[in-house]
Amino acid sequence: MKQLIVSCEAASLQAALLEDRKLVEHEAQHPSETQRAGSIYIGRVVNVLPGMQAAFVDIGLDKNAFLYIDDVLPVNMQKQPKTKPPIGDLLQPGQRVLVQVVKEPEGSKGARVTTHYSIPGRWLVYMPGAGYTAVSRKIEAEEEKVRLKQVADNLRCGEEGLILRTVSEGRSEEELRRDLLDLRELWTVIEQRAEAGAAPACIYQDLELLPRLARDVITEDVLEIWVDDEAVHAELQGLLRQRSPELAARVRLDGGDTPLFERFGIAEELSRSQRRKMWLPSGGYLVIDPTEALTVIDVNTGRFTGTSSLEQTVFRTNMEAAAEIPRLLRLRNLRGIIIVDFIDMEQSAHRDRVLECMAEAVKKDRSKTILLGWTKLGLLEITRKRK
Incomplete structure (x- = not known):
């Protein structure tokens, strides 16, 4: 069963999606923050870098955006040249260019942009x-x-x-x-x-949180929608009524004394899910280390000693990790390259079962997630689309 919990507190809006009462997605909208991904800008080329086949584009943010040549060439494959021309043949300093942000500014890096609009x-x-x-x-x-x-x-x-x-x-x-x-x-x-x-x-700019929830998240399989603010309740019902009165009827206004995020255990789970070390039900644990280039997830048996054999102990721990990792990818919005170091398994059938479990779980992810398979070192390679 899917439930959507929407809470408005201190002018910030938060939404949490639960599947079988487990938190799987969380989004927040704060008055001081603006989402850039998906937005379209009129930009101006600041400088062109022939050695990198890229250009920096001023789109009005603190840092200039980065535009690769692949994002300048026509999106229609039939119109692309057989060999890539120099970036200087396509862009010149001072040139106006219409671009869309595909990756938010992060740290010392500006936004990544494209001319392949969607x-x-x-x-x-x-x-x-x-x-x-x-x-x-x-x-x-x-x-x-x-x-x-x-x-x-x-x-x-x-x-x-x-x-x-x-x-x-x-x-x-x-x-x-x-x-x-x-x-x-x-x-x-x-x-x-x-x-x-x-x-x-x-x-x-792409839609703000409430219209985005109505467009992307609230589908027929979301059976309950709880809201703790009258104005938000009315707005969300209005958005849904335009296309589905049945879904609009599922939006309920909560009048209880306990905050929604506390009543559904969301506040506690949000705090727990951001820790570097995440415990599994059996006593095993995950260690999650995001870096600038990729995210590494290490699986360990921890306190779990098993009952029959080492292979069964390892297999059970890995299966629990395979069920939990896709949920954490969604909840923490981990993206890009992800490497999972499962505990070594001797039986190929066990490796296949772990991969099948992961594949089934990532089907629920709205972001495109690809399991690339096992490396020669026994690591599982995953890519998750940035959004």
Whole structure:
């Protein structure tokens, strides 16, 4: 069972998603913070770096954004040159360029930007100029994939690109058409702002937390939605009523004395989940070390000594870790390259079971997560899309 808990306290808004009463996702919106990822800017090229095939772009933030040549070349593969030209042939200092943030500024690094624009809707992702259609890999029924692709191919015009999101499964052609029309209209507005605006300037921002929850998180399998603020309750109901009165009816206003995050154990779990050392049910534990380049997760037996054999002790610990790690990837929003050092297993069948457990668990992740498999050193390689 999925539950969404939305709490408003001291002008900050927080949302927590629970699956079978376990916390799996957490988002917060503070008045002093602005989400940059997904936003589109009119930028100005500051300098071009031939040796790196990249450029720095002023988009109006404290640090200049970084633009790779791969993000400048046409997104449509058929229009890309056979060999990459020098970055200086494409960009010049002082040039205006429309870019979208794909990675937030972090530490000493500025944002990473692209000219491959994508705008998410309720059922679709709209990509002007991409020239192809694609269907979410999480939709498993082959017949439904074929149907959705045919619908998208019929709907898209010219060089438009469309991705059918996982939630588009079972949606009618008319629902998809309405979503596409809204996205086309939005892109037209963005183009008009880009033409009239001065650089640097932000001309489009992705939705704030509540509309984003209504668009991306609240689906038919979210059975309970609890809110502790009357204004937030009314706004969320209004957002959902536009497309699904049934979902709007699930939004409940909490009038209890105990704060929602305490009543559902969210506050305690948030604190526990950020620790470097995370205990597993049997007594084993994980050590999570994020670095600038990648995140390393080490699995240990800890206090667990088992009952029958070393292989069974190791296997049980690894299976518990395989179930817990995907949840922590979502909850802590760990992204990029992730390396998991499971305890060595002698039996290949046990390694296969651990990998299957991980693969099943990452299906629930809204961010694209890929299990690349075991390295020669017995490490599991994972990539998780930055968002």
